[in-house]
Amino acid sequence: MTDAPVEILVDGRPIRAPAGASVAAALLATGRRAWRTTPSGAPRGAFCAIGVCFDCTATVDGLPEVRTCVTTVAPGMRVSTGGDP
């Protein structure tokens, strides 16, 4: 196992993240602080970062409401941000 960076697709755009990084950490490292919109229109990102609060969810490889803080990046992973399905 090495630490070579991994490329994932966030809303179609490639970003690079260290191997082993969580999707939330990868998004935060790009300077993004919010990647979900609640039904009332409020922006949300990570809050507890340990998988408890479900604030940081996104659609990952087609699966909705995935907690990005406890999901590890994988090469070619497709992340769709935006909001509740």
Next chain:
Amino acid sequence: MTAADVVVVGAGPAGLAAAAAAARAGASTVLVDAYERPGGQYFRQPASVTRNRSGVQERGRHLAARALSVGVEFRPHTAVWDATPTDLHLVTGGTVSTLAFRAAVVATGAHERVAAFPGWTLPGVYAAGAVQALLKEHDLVPGRRVLVAGSGPLPLVVAAALVHRPVRVAGVLEATRLAVETVRHPWIGAAGLWAQGARMREGLVGTVRLLRHRVPVRTGWGIVRALGDSEVEAAEVARLDPQWRPVAGSERTVECDTLAVHHGLVPNTDVLRLIGADVVRRPDLGGWVPVRTPWLETSIPGVFAAGDCAGIGGAALSLVEGDVAGAAAACHALGREPVRHTARQRAALARERRFQRLYAALFAARPGLTGLPRPDTVVCRCEETTRGEIDAAIAAGARTTALVKSTTRCGMGPCQGRICLPLVEQLTATATGVPPVPVTARAPLVPIPFDAVRRC
């Protein structure tokens, strides 16, 4: 379906110790954890294999390696979604499975209490433990100018870790006036700190480091509001009275882009309550905790509870409780009489429980926290239920947490009330004067794919 003599839920300090003790006693032992790497929050390991580990992370790695070396089977990325007194229903990735057990040690730890305050849903507001987790695991600080606020040792530890990073720590606010209250409880203070050299050293080193970096550290101060349109731009802070109520007129604005907030920890009793273990409300221990025997067995025979999920006590108490519970669980599973506590276990339990009493006296959540949310403040982050809607439900006759939940939907989102229900419970009890009853735990505890259940 597979089976084990002993199953341990949670691979933090208590779970690692329990699994090792059970396996050493000759029981076939399975340790499950929701994360990829063992360690829990305290021993959280770096994601990068090449990064240097801290002393705490190194200790955690040794404990995990020791558990594996005595034959513990570790199942990472595996969460409990349902449980009975004889079976755990697990989900690994998208796959469900069932694990039968003769004895179980539940060591599910705790999650953070963050009081709802105006602006706390803005991006840039984090639980302090989140900032610590991102730092420990990903070597990442989610901001440039961080204000750390709340109560207990964690905010101090987080702030002290941040000063070596390319960020500015705008300040550390501790709600309790530590000097005043330690003098007020001299015996609890002296007893609690007896033989706690390492803890005192850590506190002192952290404080000195913060002061040397000119970080303002204030006790008797707290966060009252986060300011900003689409993310945090500043924080309103205020002096607090001994009940942690903001003192009118003392408010000040602190510029920051990130808030790390921590108002203590709440024992995670989901699995225990699903199994049916009796719980009692102990605000000094963080909330609802299981009733236990001296061998840490719950009201359900063969189901044990160890560590913070049975009352907030920290890693040192968790380690010795795990040791005791793991050995006792193995005895139960193998049909032996429980072994007596060793002299070392007795001494460690007594020492750490004295510290636990001091921690409770200084840092247990105080009534001022429930006054922070205003009528339009979101209390339930998932369902966006406001304080006003909760108050209205109580005024309309909802006298229990469960009734408030079912009339307002607060606590019914994907986090299942883990963040908001401790506060809702306090709001309801304060308004009605009715002693709280625990909310029923319901499966699935974590979301599981629909077809996964249909197949099983």
